Amino acid sequence: MPAIEQVLGKIDSNLDAAVQRLFGLLAIPSVSTDPAFAQDCQRAGQWLVDELKSLGFEVSLRQTAGHPMVVAHAKAKRRDVPHVLFYGHYDVQPADPLELWETDPFKPHLAETPEGQRIVARGAADDKGQLMTFVEACRAFMETGGLPCDVTILFEGEEETGSPSLPDFLAANRDELKADLMLVCDTGMWNKDTPAITTMLRGLVLEEVIVHGASRDLHSGMFGGPAINPIRVLGRIVADLHDDQNRVALPGFYDGVEDLPHDVAEQWHALDFDQQKFLADVGLSEPAGEHDRSVLEQIWSRPTCDVNGIVGGYTGKGSKTVLPAQASAKFSFRLVGKQDPDAVVESFRAFVRERLPADCRAEFLSHGASPALQLPFSSEALARARRALHQEWGREPVLAGSGGSIPIVGAFKKDLGMDTLMIGFGLDDDRIHSPNEKYEMSSFHKGARSWARVLDTLST
């Protein structure tokens, strides 16, 4: 019997106890955004410290200005094996609105459904259940002879509030946290039977523009005509940002954007993605993105420009014949591939300035600029992880993109130069951030088995 089969058997026989352990963590209301739960965040961190210590990790709870970090290290049984850094977060979203929960969000329980059991509690899927899949995989290895890779674990307690302490912590502990590869379990599967590896995260540039015109608000009766109207100027800028194919019209915007490899494009094309349903769920019927791209491409692998907010003049009830002195808009750009955030900012600002008529000036506020993250399709770690997941699930994992950004992953790439393998077992209907959050037992069980296989293939 090969060693991995022993490890998987251990995970299977440990399952009931593993669920009870997860319940212990889920029972702690570690809501990071609400100061009333600060002690619970400490308790959750300490719970993980104790848990990892009992497995044989060298662990410490590191205080920050906010909630503490958990850092743990364990060596493999062999030398000259890869060193992985696993990241997860023990903090959770607030449980509100409480009245919509069918059971107490912090009294975890198993619900029986026709498709099997599920774990119900705040944080079941995001991210306590997911991070424990990795811990349980480590446990199974450690109880059957030792880890196949050197493992460092970093759990933070501020992910749901934007990870304010993380950048400084990374900078201060660079050497301790540096590894060959980063692993994250905070994403989803394609569906209940099909695993996914998220290889692409779009980057994000956030720019605000305030267009200033006259020195004060003017009466449109007196000045309507001769006085420039900043709302009109902004409207022109918004309109010009896309061409009639819905492509972003900023010069150079598509520099660094590459087409998908043929096999990935084919995989996406073959997916049972119901684009009509995706749109219909939010009241839409036609994709509004680039004309020649599928919806999946539009959200996973294509860059965008969005206006997230605009305001100027009178916005109350009724009317007011004012010509405002200023108007402002917030723009976000989702970036892919090798698009350079700084170049996008520069191109955008030049684009705006070129459209300013006489007597207008633009004030720019930057709210962040981060590049896209792309695990190279040629990566050896990716090839091994694909093999491991295929073995566990009997299906080729989907090489997914993610329309959103995960700033933490960017920070690890930027500060520690590490690529990240994002493998998660969440499902679209897990109701993360919502009442009655759940995590499928199959996700929890096969998730732990998946990590065991991934660690095993990475080490051979």
Added chain:
Amino acid sequence: MPAIEQVLGKIDSNLDAAVQRLFGLLAIPSVSTDPAFAQDCQRAGQWLVDELKSLGFEVSLRQTAGHPMVVAHAKAKRRDVPHVLFYGHYDVQPADPLELWETDPFKPHLAETPEGQRIVARGAADDKGQLMTFVEACRAFMETGGLPCDVTILFEGEEETGSPSLPDFLAANRDELKADLMLVCDTGMWNKDTPAITTMLRGLVLEEVIVHGASRDLHSGMFGGPAINPIRVLGRIVADLHDDQNRVALPGFYDGVEDLPHDVAEQWHALDFDQQKFLADVGLSEPAGEHDRSVLEQIWSRPTCDVNGIVGGYTGKGSKTVLPAQASAKFSFRLVGKQDPDAVVESFRAFVRERLPADCRAEFLSHGASPALQLPFSSEALARARRALHQEWGREPVLAGSGGSIPIVGAFKKDLGMDTLMIGFGLDDDRIHSPNEKYEMSSFHKGARSWARVLDTLST
């Protein structure tokens, strides 16, 4: 000695007493918008009733849901003379901010300046001082043999709050108020030495558009690309509303817009209007209206389209990657000549609808639609008033336009079919609606003389 010279002499000899009478009215703080001054509005109305009664008018104070109307009638000494309706308002703007007044706003006094005396108080120019010019002209006639025209006077006390009671009052008292011509003294002179007759008031169409897209706000990470963004749709609409000559691009918008008569165009061209200063006073340097029109034309005689407000998505501090379900904007159209407000509304709504992509719908709110008012340049009353003012001031009066709208004048035109002669003696620096409001003694004195001459010429 012709009769009019006697009347003018009476005005001259009455001047000190006239100022004292005006002071009596100015001392009543008839602030219409603040319920705390409701009794003062009653007092001001009653003051006018008493004043007009003492002159021989048949007068009544008519209560409304708000502040009362004063209606007065007096017959001319001769029969078969024109019947004029004079309109003014006895209510005033609040005096706030009080600390910026150099003297008590309701303790009227005379200030001496190198150019002459001025009357300082809230309402001195808007509109108590102006309306008393007409009353003093009537007094002089009545003390020297009688009025040359039949005169009806209507004073209201709600002009500064949008005249809410006026439409119903007009409808209920149509026969009593109907006259051959309406006279209003609530406008300004061209400058201290040059009178003006306002012959054009721009009309006003107020439209609000709400563009609806998805059924709820979306996350731009998840939906940026395939989901339509109502702000973008609105930006396109705003941008398309003007062509590159700054002309309004609505089909049919300029139907009914006529060029100025040659002599009026020449008069405007010859005016000492400092367009650079006009713009520089509000921080601008270049006219932003139609390319081939002067600033004076742009505000007096040309129609415009303005965006008075726009709002959509996240408008707080920082950023939020939201794709809003809706965005809205408020538009105003200033109309001139024979532009049809209903046709403008219809064209605008069609214009918006044509620019709605799939999955977007537009909701329209109307906040009013009134046509422009134009006293025909060929009007006999206008010709006579020009002659009268020329005689008094030694200069041809400017045939001015007004960029703003005066809804009351529109209501009289629409409901009673009366043309209006707007002659006022305010100056740009009178600080109406602001602290230290004043009215020049020359405006008050020569204003009364002007009305005497106008009434005289109208009757001959």
